[in-house]
Amino acid sequence: MSIIRTAETVSRLRCIACGATPDSAGQDFRCTACGDLLEFFFPGWPPDSPAFDPAALKSLWLDRRTSREALDQSGVWRFRELLPCIPNPEEHVITLREGNTPLYRLPRCARAVGVENLRAKHQGMNPTASFKDTGMTVAASSAHQGGFRWVACASTGNTSASMAAYAARGNMHSLVLIPDGQISWGKLSQSLDYGALTCQLGTDFDGCVRILNELVRQKPVYLLNSVNPYRIEGQKTAAIELMEQLAWEPPDHIIVPGGNLGNSSAIGKALLEMRELKLISRLPKLSIIQAHDANPFYRSVREFGGKKLEPMTADTLATAIRIGNPASWKKALRVLQATGGEVEEVTEVEIAAAKAEIGADGIGCEPASAVTLAGLKKLRRSGFVKAGERVVLILTGHLLKDPDFTIKFHRGDLFAGTPDAAETVQTKHLQRAPIVLDADLGAVIAALDAAERNS
Numbered sequence: 090m091s092i093i094r095t096a097e098t099v100s101r102l103r104c105i106a107c108g109a110t111p112d113s114a115g116q117d118f119r120c121t122a123c124g125d126l127l128e129f130f131f132p133g134w135p136p137d138s139p140a141f142d143p144a145a146l147k148s149l150w151l152d153r154r155t156s157r158e159a160l161d162q163s164g165v166w167r168f169r170e171l172l173p174c175i176p177n178p179e180e181h182v183i184t185l186r187e188g189n190t191p192l193y194r195l196p197r198c199a200r201a202v203g204v205e206n207l208r209a210k211h212q213g214m215n216p217t218a219s220f221k222d223t224g225m226t227v228a229a230s231s232a233h234q235g236g237f238r239w240v241a242c243a244s245t246g247n248t249s250a251s252m253a254a255y256a257a258r259g260n261m262h263s264l265v266l267i268p269d270g271q272i273s274w275g276k277l278s279q280s281l282d283y284g285a286l287t288c289q290l291g292t293d294f295d296g297c298v299r300i301l302n303e304l305v306r307q308k309p310v311y312l313l314n315s316v317n318p319y320r321i322e323g324q325k326t327a328a329i330e331l332m333e334q335l336a337w338e339p340p341d342h343i344i345v346p347g348g349n350l351g352n353s354s355a356i357g358k359a360l361l362e363m364r365e366l367k368l369i370s371r372l373p374k375l376s377i378i379q380a381h382d383a384n385p386f387y388r389s390v391r392e393f394g395g396k397k398l399e400p401m402t403a404d405t406l407a408t409a410i411r412i413g414n415p416a417s418w419k420k421a422l423r424v425l426q427a428t429g430g431e432v433e434e435v436t437e438v439e440i441a442a443a444k445a446e447i448g449a450d451g452i453g454c455e456p457a458s459a460v461t462l463a464g465l466k467k468l469r470r471s472g473f474v475k476a477g478e479r480v481v482l483i484l485t486g487h488l489l490k491d492p493d494f495t496i497k498f499h500r501g502d503l504f505a506g507t508p509d510a511a512e513t514v515q516t517k518h519l520q521r522a523p524i525v526l527d528a529d530l531g532a533v534i535a536a537l538d539a540a541e542r543n544s
């Protein structure tokens with residue numbers, strides 16, 4: 090079937106700033122001419138050729154859902170025509186059947202926000218419980234294909250959990266650099282169990298990145314942060330799968346959290362490519378939400394018109410996005426502008442409230458994912474999102490990634506002794522602390538009756 094000219098997609102690397110097209114990337118995945126980031130492009134794509142049939146490509150992808158092949162069962166490799174090719178996939182592709190994540194309606198949240206049609210694409214339903222797996226399967230496979238013994242990343246916890254799992258599956262060693270005391274126990278426990286060499290450094294995420302960048306210049310380790318363009322390619326598939334779930338009828342808005350800005354870049358790249366290939370006919374607006382004290386991209390866009398980004402020391406309880414110097418900000422800016430999306434920032438209390446509201450819809454997510462709902466509320470108030478528009482939130486991580494945050498919130502301890510404590514009055518109605526009772530039937534019945542009266 091001549092869907093795309095060759096069965097193996099032909100991909101090339103290109104620098105996002107100077108346009109250089111190197112044959113291969115160095116250890117740090119930066120352009121040797123100007124130092125900026127590299128991206129994949131596909132010179133062989135023939136969207137205007139009569140032989141190219143978008144409908145045939147869509148039905149090929151759908152047919153693969155009934156296949157017994159590991160590659161087809163992966164929600165990433167099922168879309169391999171839009172990914173760089175890994176030669177000898179049977180030998181080199183490492184897959185945990187990632188992707189294949191559900192798209193849920195959020196009826197209560199929709200009512201609270203005042204939009205009719207609100208859904209969540211739950212990327213926390215991936216094998217290691219975050220969206221990182223979709224990019225990791227591609228990048229870890231590329232490391233395997235390159236014959237690397239060691240892979241490494243700096244992380245706020247989810248990349249490291251994912252990398253450690255995929256490295257273990259591919260018989261590679263993994264080195265994790267995480268900021269000491271600033272990642273959740275759930276995520277740390279994953280990288281330990283999957284066998285990573287886990288180093289807690291006395292710095293923040295941005296400090297870990299600096300050390301790792303030096304390390305890869307001196308040691309033959311393969312860098313698995315999202316500056317690695319294979320990661321971005323894999324993460325594109327969340328958007329492709331989403332469009333398939335919506336019968337290729339794009340929503341009006343997609344809302345994502347912004348940390349290092351790899352994920353927004355990937356989803357935006359997929360949207361642009363799908364439109365180029367006539368898989369979709371119009372672009373959703375892609376909006377990016379940051380935490381108020383970890384908002385360098387928001388400030389770059391709002392204060393400097395995207396002309397520069399001023400790194401900052403980041404601080405937020407949504408530790409996954411506690412990032413002050415995001416590597417992929419120029420890629421994210423490009424897709425923000427190309428899709429006509431917006432940037433927003435949200436407070437700590439707004440994040441905590443939004444997380445509990447998503448939980449109350451029976452879905453749940455980690456704090457960083459909840460910035461999407463908090464951001465949507467602001468975008469609704471500003472009129473950027475209209476009541477009748479279709480909105481999809483990308484939930485990036487699972488509720489159980491950070492149970493500490495959740496328990497403290499419901500017990501009312503999350504902001505105790507902080508300047509945010511006063512603001513939490515607004516979140517009281519969302520708190521559902523456990524009730525300690527005597528082991529007595531009467532006491533339980535009294536609690537049930539009281540709850541019924543208050544419901």
Ligand code: F0G
Nearest residue numbers: 244245247248348349350351352485486
């Ligand atoms: N949500 C979660 C749950 C994350 O773990 C991250 C990033 C983001 C959102 C932001 O995505 O960086 O692509 O803009 N976590 C990284 C990590 C940095 O190391 O796990 P981004």
